[in-house]
Amino acid sequence: AQKVTQAQTEISVVEKEDVTLDCVYETRDTTYYLFWYKQPPSGELVFLIRRNSFDEQNEISGRYSWNFQKSTSSFNFTITASQVVDSAVYFCALSGEDDKIIFGKGTRLHILP
Amino acid sequence: DADVTQTPRNRITKTGKRIMLECSQTKGHDRMYWYRQDPGLGLRLIYYSFDVKDINKGEISDGYSVSRQAQAKFSLSLESAIPNQTALYFCATSAEGQVALSEQYFGPGTRLTVT
Numbered sequence: 188a189q190k191v192t193q194a195q196t197e198i199s200v201v202e203k204e205d206v207t208l209d210c211v212y213e214t215r216d217t218t219y220y221l222f223w224y225k226q227p228p229s230g231e232l233v234f235l236i237r238r239n240s241f242d243e244q245n246e247i248s249g250r251y252s253w254n255f256q257k258s259t260s261s262f263n264f265t266i267t268a269s270q271v272v273d274s275a276v277y278f279c280a281l282s283g284e285d286d287k288i289i290f291g292k293g294t295r296l297h298i299l300p
Numbered sequence: 301d302a303d304v305t306q307t308p309r310n311r312i313t314k315t316g317k318r319i320m321l322e323c324s325q326t327k328g329h330d331r332m333y334w335y336r337q338d339p340g341l342g343l344r345l346i347y348y349s350f351d352v353k354d355i356n357k358g359e360i361s362d363g364y365s366v367s368r369q370a371q372a373k374f375s376l377s378l379e380s381a382i383p384n385q386t387a388l389y390f391c392a393t394s395a396e397g398q399v400a401l402s403e404q405y406f407g408p409g410t411r412l413t414v415t
Contacts, residue, residue, distance in 0.1 A: 196340070232343075232390065232406040278342060287358070288404065290335075292342040 189214045191281050191291035199297040200269055208264045208294045210279030216240075221255065221262040222280040222288070232278075238262065266296075274298045303327045304407040306391050312413045313381050321376045321410050323391030331395070332374035333404065334358075334366060337388040346389075349374055381414045388412075 190213040200206045212221065223235040236246060238255050246253045250267045266273050279291040304325045313319050323332065330351045335343040345358030347366040355366060363385060367375045378385055391407040 193342075230388065230409050230411075232392075234403050234405075237403065287345060287348070290343040292340055 189216075189219075189281055189283050189285075189289050191279050191289055193277075193279055193291035193294045195294045196292075197295040197297070199299060201299050202271055203268050205265060205267050206269050206296065206298075208266075208277050208279075208296065210262045210264065210291060212260050212262065212279070212281045214281060214283050216283035216285075219281060219283040222282070223253065223262075223264050224278045224280065224290075226276040226278065226293070228275070235264075235277075269298045271298045271300055304391060304393055304405050306389075306407040306410045308410060309408065310411045312415065314415055315382055317381050319378045319381055319412070321378075321389055321391075321412070323374045323376070323407055325372050325374075325391075325393045325405075325407075327393055327395075327405060328371070329393040329395050329405070330371065331393060332368065333392040333394075334364075334374065334376045335390045335392065336360065337390060337409075343390065346376065378412075378414075381412075383414045386412060386414045 192211045194209055219240045221238045225233045225235055236253055243255050243257060252265045254263045274297055276293045276295045278293045280288050282288045307322045333348040334346040336346055337343050344360050346360055346364050347358050349355050349368045352368050352371055365377045389410045389412055392404040394404045
């Protein structure tokens, strides 16, 4: 069975601090994909990134970066120099060979001014 | 205009009532999904449809039914609503092909309260 664990239920940091959101996954599939979604207070879900199981290169997009490590089955998300607008719930998700996406329970991030 | 729309956006209903949540998309995608979000539980898949003639149960389909009226429309029904179906419901779409290769596009959500 596939599983996504986001152990951090809620995190609060002061603006401009860096923060890392953890994601650990379980799958027996050889080919799989990992995702991060953002849900701001307005409620919509915003796609942030997709990474396939054969590409372990880290990715950076502005203040956002992702660290994919197959050895530890982790796909962590770091926000550098956090801003109040980063306050949201962040979901990690996994899609394997069954062609469905399984979401983690989410991490609620509070950026304090 | 939004690519994926959901109606209604908010609904309060009473236990035992039948209610339908509607989803429409203009992305031309074949695949559509209904998810439910509860605090602390993330998103859970209720039903999904890979084309008009294909309907599949997801993780938590009990108490729900769906109808794929057209490529662009996918409705979720609660035949007899109960309070533990109070949640935020999302519709999503994705293009044909392996789900993982196709980003899912989410609607704005429908907040349903069953009293």
